Each structure stands twice: as structure tokens, then as C-alpha cells.
Amino acid sequence: MPVKCCFHRSRAGEAMACSESVDKLLANKDGLAAFRTFLKSEFSEENVEFWLACEDFKRTRSSTKMAAKAQKIYSEFIQADAPKEINIDFHTKNDISQNISEPTLSCFDDAQRLIYSLMAKDSFPRFLRSEEYKDLVKKQKSRNQRRWLPFL
Template sequence: MCRSLEHLPIACLERAKELKARFGSFLLKQELNIMGHSQKNDKLTPADRQKWSFHELLAHKEGLCAFTTFLASEYSEENIAFYLACEDYRNTKSSSKLCAKARKIYEEFIASDAPKEVNLDHETRNIILKNMEQPTLSCFNLAQSKIYTLMEKDCYPRFLKSTVYQELITQLVG
């Protein structure tokens, strides 16, 4: 595995970033189908898309995919992946599956050196660790809320200025 990318030409890095964003969007669509994430798939006009709040963006399949593509281009798609994993977890009907799902989320997103570690403060991590002793449907609520706020206040404004968003709002509605 390459540890340093400084020696690569800028064009190669930009192409790699673009490919990662494209594949990330494809993989997200597959992941959403597997998880059964319910979203609106309404036909929207560009004007409708321009009025989206952050919450509305996440509620529409094309908005979520575009935002995920943008996050992938910024190498921060773990935030939306964590948010969606928490949504799926909260909709778990079987109490017997809670513990295994909670452990999976913890190991993938919360644990130090997790493969998709999200940026959470020490106190929030400790609360989650304590919640892991007896997982409930709300054990990730605080962390999910913090990541949602981070995306809304930090990533979403940059997304609105991105080419990904500009392409989304100017797409012809088919």
C-alpha cells in the first residue's frame, strides 16, 4: 500500500479522486438498497433541488447520492456512512440483533483505529462505550446528532458550492 502520494502528478490525484467519487456513489446506491433505507425518489425540477434544506437533501435518493459523491471527493464519506448505519440501527425491529449491530457500528466507526473512524470527542466516545454494555435503539443518538450537525454546518455549505451540486441542480429531469 502506498503511504505517500506526494510524488504523483496532480492530474493522477484528481482522476483518482473522481473515480473514487463515482464508485462511492455506485456503492452507496447498492448499500442503500441492501439496508432498505427509505427515501423519496420524486421527480424534481432544478428549482426544487435549489430549495432543499440539508434534511430534505438526505431524504431524496438523488440528493443523498450527490452529497455522498461530494463527501467521497473530500475523503470524508465515513460521516454519511455512519449516519446511515445509525438510521438503520435505530430501525432494527429485532432486539436480538441490537447487540451485534451495535458492535459492528462501534468497530467500524467509533473504536480508535476503526476503518471508517468518525471524528467524535472523547466524552461522546465514552458515552457510547458505556451504552455498549446494554445497547438500546438510542445508544448512538448523541454521536449521530454530532455527525449530522458537522455535516450540516461544515460539509453542506461546501457541497452547495461544489460542481457535484451544480450538476445536480442543472440535470434534466427524465
């Protein structure tokens, strides 16, 4: 999934822009931080960590680095009893396990799509009702007021 940036909006609009989609939330530094805090409170931060690791992996150009990063993602998120094991179906996990010895830039795409969908349909709507989101909106509004009221 491509990430669409919401930085072209004013600061006041950033928090509201992040409420429009998970893409915009993940592209916004403050939004991502608030979302991570929320996911930690729900004991599901491995989802966003896996998604971010996959995004970083897809930017890798060196085959040596690609193999090392793929193995790290696999051992951290995919393999049975991984420290941050993500909840994906057996078929997807099995496909990754069979191909991890010769990884490609798309080897985690199916798992990443599943986790993105889980975050978008499950975690994101709850996040928009959370204290973390309300704090994010307040923070953005406060920044906007300070920008236009320099004497405060």
C-alpha cells in the same frame, strides 16, 4: 433528527429543495448520492455513512439484530482506529464504549447529532458550491424537461 422528505415537490424543485436543508438532502435519493460523492472527494464520507447506519439501527426491532448492528457500528465508526472512525469528542465516544454491551435504540444519538451538526455546518455549505451539486441541479432540470417534452 427526523428526516423530512422532499419528494412531494416536482422534480424540478427537488434539487432546490435539497439546498434548503441537510434533512431534505438526506431524504432525496439523487441528493444523497451527490452528497456522498462530494464527501468522498473530501475524504469525509464516513460521516454520512455513520448517519445512515444510525438511521437504519433506529429502525431495528429485534434485540438480537440490534446488538449485532450496534457492535458493527461501534467497530466500524467509533472504536479507536476503526476503519471509518468518525471525529467525535472523548466524552461521547467513552459513553458509547461503556454502554455498547447493552445497546439501546438511542445509544448513538449523541454521536449522530454531532455528526449531523458537522455535516450541516461544515460540509453542506461547501456541497452547495460544488460541481456535484451543480450536476445534480442539471440532472433534475433535464428530467423535468423530458417529462414535459415527450418527443425529445
